[in-house]
Amino acid sequence: ETGVTQSPTHLIKTRGQQVTLRCSSQSGHNTVSWYQQALGQGPQFIFQYYREEENGRGNFPPRFSGLQFPNYSSELNVNALELDDSALYLCASSFGRSSYNEQFFGPGTRLTVL
Amino acid sequence: DAKTTQPNSMESNEEEPVHLPCNHSTISGTDYIHWYRQLPSQGPEYVIHGLTSNVNNRMASLAIAEDRKSSTLILHRATLRDAAVYYCILKEKSGGSNYKLTFGKGTLLTVNP
Numbered sequence: 563e564t565g566v567t568q569s570p571t572h573l574i575k576t577r578g579q580q581v582t583l584r585c586s587s588q589s590g591h592n593t594v595s596w597y598q599q600a601l602g603q604g605p606q607f608i609f610q611y612y613r614e615e616e617n618g619r620g621n622f623p624p625r626f627s628g629l630q631f632p633n634y635s636s637e638l639n640v641n642a643l644e645l646d647d648s649a650l651y652l653c654a655s656s657f658g659r660s661s662y663n664e665q666f667f668g669p670g671t672r673l674t675v676l
Numbered sequence: 677d678a679k680t681t682q683p684n685s686m687e688s689n690e691e692e693p694v695h696l697p698c699n700h701s702t703i704s705g706t707d708y709i710h711w712y713r714q715l716p717s718q719g720p721e722y723v724i725h726g727l728t729s730n731v732n733n734r735m736a737s738l739a740i741a742e743d744r745k746s747s748t749l750i751l752h753r754a755t756l757r758d759a760a761v762y763y764c765i766l767k768e769k770s771g772g773s774n775y776k777l778t779f780g781k782g783t784l785l786t787v788n789p
Contacts, residue, residue, distance in 0.1 A: 566719075595776060604763060604779030605720065618776055652719050654777075665777060667719030 564589060566655050566668035574674045575643050583638045583671045585653035592657060593617075594636040595665060596628060599650040611636055640673075648675045680764045685784040688754045696749040696783055698764030703744050708767050710777065711738065711749050713760040720763065720779075723749065759787045 567586045575581050587594055593612045597605035607620035611630035625641040634655070640647055650672050654665040681699040688694040700709065711723040724731055724738045726747070731738040737750040751758055763782040767775045 597777075597779075602781075604761075604781050605777075607776045607778065610776060620776070654719070663775075664722040664725070667721065669717075669719050 566653060566666050568651075568653055568668040568671050570671060571669070572672045572674075574676065576676050577643055577645060579643050580639065580641045581643060581673060583640075583651050583653075583673070585636045585638070585655075585668060587634045587636070587655035588666050590657060591655035591666070592634050593655065593663075594630055594634065595654045595656070596636070596638050597652040597654065598622070598647075599652060599670070601649075605652055608638070643675045645675050648673060680766060680780055682762070682764050682780060682783045684781065685786065687786045687788065688751075689788050690756060691753050694751040694754045694758070694785065694787075696751075696762050696764075696785065697746065698748070699746045700764070700766055701745045703766055709738065709740060709744075709747050710765045710767050711736070712763045712765060712777070712779075713758075714763070714782070715757075715760045723762070725767075754785075754787045756787050756789060759785055761785070 566588050569584045595610040596608040598608055599605040608622050608626055609619040610617050614630045627639045630636045650670040652667055652670045654667045656663045656665045708725050708727050710725040712720040713723050714720045724733055724736050726738045726740050739748045761782040761784050763779050765777050
């Protein structure tokens with residue numbers, strides 16, 4: 563059983579560009595959540611997908627968007643990058659919608675915006 | 677968002693027990709208490725969760741106060757590999773029927789050899 567994987571590991575972009583980050587869920591998991599973690603802070607919830615539909619969103623602008631595919635892998639897209647978007651982006655997969663389900667996190671993608 | 681309060685940092689010696697406190701005075705009756713930890717340069721890792729009763733697993737124990745307004749994560753014998761940021765989280769609805777984790781800043785645990 564493979565864990566959650568993310569690609570790329572690191573990425574450098576310039577302000578105004580667009581970026582796509584990818585996440586492969588743990589086998590059998592149908593829910594993916596994305597988080598942004600600034601340096602020295604805890605992860606902040608961006609949004610969650612369940613069976614290919616967005617099912618909950620945090621306090622992030624519409625230029626943060628996502629997709630979940632039939633195999634439950636997922637993408638996070640960020641348009642019009644700003645300097646403050648520099649952060650570690652984490653995805654987490656889980657099975658089902660229960661409040662007690664454990665989330666399994668990937669290692670993250672480190673995005674630097676210059 | 678439901679709030680938790682944790683000390684910014686704690687220090688322990690190797691092979692000694694560690695008690696990591698968390699206050700969550702605004703917890704609702706259906707909120708589960710979750711603990712995750714984040715080792716350096718890694719994503720968060722699930723540690724344990726509970727609702728009302730104390731819980732044990734291979735990693736740790738979770739002691740929940742009778743009024744549920746506080747809890748304590750117990751590492752029975754700290755090792756150097758336990759050095760991490762520990763997050764106490766109340767899992768909340770994110771919309772629909774799904775739930776999100778709302779992280780605070782957590783407690784940075786340092787383990788001395």
